[in-house]
Amino acid sequence: MVVKDNYSLREHNTFGIEAKASRFFEYTSVEELQAFVRERAASGDESPLLHIGGGSNLLFLKDFEGTILHSSMQEIYVTANEGDYVYVRVSAGIEWDAWVQYAVDSRWYGLENLSLIPGEVGASAVQNIGAYGAEAKDFIIFVDAVDLQTGEIRHFTAEECRYGYRDSIFKHELRGRYAVTHVHFRLSHEFRPRLDYSGLRRALEQRGYDETNLTAEQLRQTIIEVRREKLPEPTELGNAGSFFTNPIVERSTFERLLKEYPDMPHYEIDSTSVKIPAGWLIERCGWKGKALGRAGVYERQALVLVNLGGATGEDIKALCERIQADVKEKFDVAIVPEVNFIA
Ligand SMILES: Cc1cc2nc3c(=O)[nH]c(=O)nc-3n(C[C@H](O)[C@H](O)[C@H](O)COP(=O)(O)OP(=O)(O)OC[C@H]3O[C@@H](n4cnc5c(N)ncnc54)[C@H](O)[C@@H]3O)c2cc1C
Secondary structure, eight states: OEEEEEEEOGGGSTTOOOOEEEEEEEESSHHHHHHHHHHHHHHTOOSOEEEESSSTTEEEOSOEEEEEEEEOOOOEEEEEEETTEEEEEEETTSBHHHHHHHHHHTTOBSOGGGTTOOSBHHHHHHHTOEETTEEGGGTEEEEEEEETTTOOEEEEETTTTTOBTTBOGGGTTTTTTEEEEEEEEEEESSOOOOOOSTTHHHHHHHTTOOGGGOOHHHHHHHHHHHHHHHSOOTTTSEEEEEOBOOOEEEHHHHHHHHHHOTTOOOEEOSSSEEEOOHHHHHHHTTOTTOEETTEEEOTTOTTEEEEOSSOOHHHHHHHHHHHHHHHHHHHOOOOOBSSEEEO
């Protein structure tokens, strides 16, 4: 285990914000985490706890006056092989994209569209990460977690996790209550590529790949290349990917907007609701490539807020609030951050 006091979190958040944690505790086993939780409860310590992964969806607004938890557990374990499927238990501390590469190399299929998403496996089950028409929830069957109040182990079925768009029970009722220690995935032995997402087929064609004999590695590499063209590399320009979730609006709102903006991109959700890209709304407000002090809007994708150098969490938040107000005023649509603000 690693324990550090008055510890800089700069290397633990992809925005590159300088903030300190009173204590940083990195555990190497479930037992170590349980012992920490039980000793803490026995000592009556009530200071805040925050479990982090790779810090790629966090915005520290100030120093964290409590303990930051992090897992360094690194196991991938096959629990069963049944028919077309393999069942794999993966430790929360493994880097997400290393797991995707491992699965593709092992000929376990399904995760290719989620290639290169930053962060760790534990957070994938909290955030229900998604990209190119796939979501983590499509493959998660169980989540193992430790109760941070009692140290008890609990197993959540995917249904109990209540997954939704970038959402789960761990972001609501159970926010901060559990440390995810392992995620159980069900992957297929047969490669069935999902290519419906707009632009994916075109990107494959441009690379000369034939859809009828496409390999999982080709799909993964294409997605990696497309993502690299679109998104800034956090080590070069601090960011947390999409800063806002795409708003899902009622059909009446959508129809009102479409009359005024016939070119507005949108995705049908169901008969009553439609999803509108937040990036398009922000761009239409004139924010793309603009800055407010040391916080900016990425020049190639308006959904991404960036640290232009030395920004504080409050600088990024101020930009976020200005953008929200402008989108509200122009379109009468509320956009909400996907990023977790840590106050
Ligand atoms: C360049 C870039 C591109 C991105 N693209 C995408 C994308 O395409 N799709 C997408 O969905 N996201 C994307 N993201 C956002 C981010 O990658 C995901 O939200 C990811 O799941 C965060 O993982 P993390 O390990 O960094 O979690 P953190 O940012 O450290 O934490 C995120 C949340 O999960 C909680 N958490 C983390 N680990 C645990 C654990 N073991 N137990 C309990 N709680 C935990 C934290 O408390 C926090 O609430 C992108 C981010 C960047 C920087």
